Amino acid sequence: MKLLYFAWIRERIGKEQEDVELPADVKTVEDLVSWLAARGDEYAHAFANPKVVRAAIDRHHVKPDASLTGAREIAFFPPMTGG
Amino acid sequence: MKLLYFAWIRERIGKEQEDVELPADVKTVEDLVSWLAARGDEYAHAFANPKVVRAAIDRHHVKPDASLTGAREIAFFPPMTGG
Amino acid sequence: MTIRLQREAFDIGREIDAMTRGRTDIGAVVTFTGICRGTEDDGPIAALTLEHYPGMAEEEIARHIAEAERRWPLLGVTVIHRYGRIEPGETIVLVVTASSHRQAAFAAGEFLMDYLKTRAPFWKREERTGDTRWVEAKDDDDEAAARWR
Amino acid sequence: MTIRLQREAFDIGREIDAMTRGRTDIGAVVTFTGICRGTEDDGPIAALTLEHYPGMAEEEIARHIAEAERRWPLLGVTVIHRYGRIEPGETIVLVVTASSHRQAAFAAGEFLMDYLKTRAPFWKREERTGDTRWVEAKDDDDEAAARWR
Numbered sequence: 001m002k003l004l005y006f007a008w009i010r011e012r013i014g015k016e017q018e019d020v021e022l023p024a025d026v027k028t029v030e031d032l033v034s035w036l037a038a039r040g041d042e043y044a045h046a047f048a049n050p051k052v053v054r055a056a057i058d059r060h061h062v063k064p065d066a067s068l069t070g071a072r073e074i075a076f077f078p079p080m081t082g083g
Numbered sequence: 084m085k086l087l088y089f090a091w092i093r094e095r096i097g098k099e100q101e102d103v104e105l106p107a108d109v110k111t112v113e114d115l116v117s118w119l120a121a122r123g124d125e126y127a128h129a130f131a132n133p134k135v136v137r138a139a140i141d142r143h144h145v146k147p148d149a150s151l152t153g154a155r156e157i158a159f160f161p162p163m164t165g166g
Numbered sequence: 167m168t169i170r171l172q173r174e175a176f177d178i179g180r181e182i183d184a185m186t187r188g189r190t191d192i193g194a195v196v197t198f199t200g201i202c203r204g205t206e207d208d209g210p211i212a213a214l215t216l217e218h219y220p221g222m223a224e225e226e227i228a229r230h231i232a233e234a235e236r237r238w239p240l241l242g243v244t245v246i247h248r249y250g251r252i253e254p255g256e257t258i259v260l261v262v263t264a265s266s267h268r269q270a271a272f273a274a275g276e277f278l279m280d281y282l283k284t285r286a287p288f289w290k291r292e293e294r295t296g297d298t299r300w301v302e303a304k305d306d307d308d309e310a311a312a313r314w315r
Numbered sequence: 316m317t318i319r320l321q322r323e324a325f326d327i328g329r330e331i332d333a334m335t336r337g338r339t340d341i342g343a344v345v346t347f348t349g350i351c352r353g354t355e356d357d358g359p360i361a362a363l364t365l366e367h368y369p370g371m372a373e374e375e376i377a378r379h380i381a382e383a384e385r386r387w388p389l390l391g392v393t394v395i396h397r398y399g400r401i402e403p404g405e406t407i408v409l410v411v412t413a414s415s416h417r418q419a420a421f422a423a424g425e426f427l428m429d430y431l432k433t434r435a436p437f438w439k440r441e442e443r444t445g446d447t448r449w450v451e452a453k454d455d456d457d458e459a460a461a462r463w464r
Contacts, residue, residue, distance in 0.1 A: 081432075142225050200342065272424070272425045
């Protein structure tokens with residue numbers, strides 16, 4: 001599964017994207033956040049406050065309880081500040 | 084006193100402006116409309132429906148009961164359709 | 167504030183530029199452009215002719231801009247209204263409002279247009295094939311202006 | 316609809332022209348231009364750097380435009396959003412909406428800006444003297460977007 005990171009989440013993790021193999025018990029976006037946060041200090045730092053992390057599955061905004069089934073590309077980013 | 088006419092009021096009266104001497108009992112805009120309407124067919128036609136006639140005294144919108152005291156320039160026109 | 171009544175067309179980009187050039191306090195610019203349409207509710211029109219009350223038109227627009235400036239923190243306002251004969255597809259009116267934030271620029275632009283429609287002394291005459299007539303004021307324009315009272 | 320993400324500045328007059336040229340059904344065009352300010356609430360800034368999510372940004376803007384088209388009778392919509400480094404006084408975003416009447420053009424322009432602020436995947440980083448930091452999202456932008464739900 002392809003993961004993308006933007007803005008300060010990208011900076012804290014230190015990479016723009018990566019491909020990961022997920023364990024079977026990682027079923028939702030919030031499961032994925034917990035799993036990532038346990039991968040190392042840089043991930044723990046990026047996901048220290050999950051409330052300010054937003055996610056998109058295949059380029060659509062989703063909520064933390066969204067299912068990962070069928071997802072190809074999951075992005076994590078802070079609240080948007082465009083416009 | 085200077086009177087100005089615009090749009091179809093100007094067309095019906097057949098002039099853009101004129102100077103008039105008002106009788107002492109013409110004290111308000113509606114008095115003036117009645118007085119003008121009695122001056123001839125073209126005026127009667129222009130002021131046939133006083134409800135759709137708007138007035139300005141010295142370039143400020145006024146209501147029919149506005150006093151003419153001190154007025155220099157009085158304009159009559161239909162509802163505005165600019166913009 | 168900039169107010170101009172003119173026969174000629176205007177250049178929207180140039181008006182925005184004149185308002186914003188060299189400034190770093192403006193965060194939002196809203197423009198409204200009114201254009202002569204080729205069809206009104208009841209059929210095609212060949213052109214509009216706009217008559218205005220010189221002197222009062224400028225003063226009335228200035229009063230509306232001053233009122234907008236009282237209501238919102240504006241950093242610039244330009245109103246240009248054309249008069250004379252205008253064909254379908256040509257511009258009629260331009261309102262440009264600038265502020266540090268978008269809400270004020272949008273609200274002031276809408277306010278000024280609602281007031282221009284119902285209070286600025288301009289009258290449109292429609293030219294149709296073989297016929298001309300004065301455009302009647304619309305109730306919903308009066309209602310739009312009444313929102314701001 | 317026209318959607319462009321680009322590093323380069325845009326020409327507002329040219330975008331309006333591209334939308335309206337040769338048409339006589341458009342009676343109202345509203346533009347919103349967002350400009351980089353030189354001062355934020357807590358001090359001067361040297362520049363912004365805008366990051367975006369390529370692919371999703373275009374798709375998300377297209378979804379907002381489609382929603383605006385469902386809500387209002389629009390005759391044209393253009394959204395241009397810049398990315399990369401932008402200095403104070405430079406433009407960031409342009410929204411152009413056209414309709415036969417002004418209310419739809421104003422409402423759709425405001426709707427699109429509220430949504431771009433809170434839903435389009437862009438992030439601003441402020442550059443200050445000797446320091447940079449990510450801009451935090453504002454609660455009042457969320458509230459502005461929530462009006463349309």
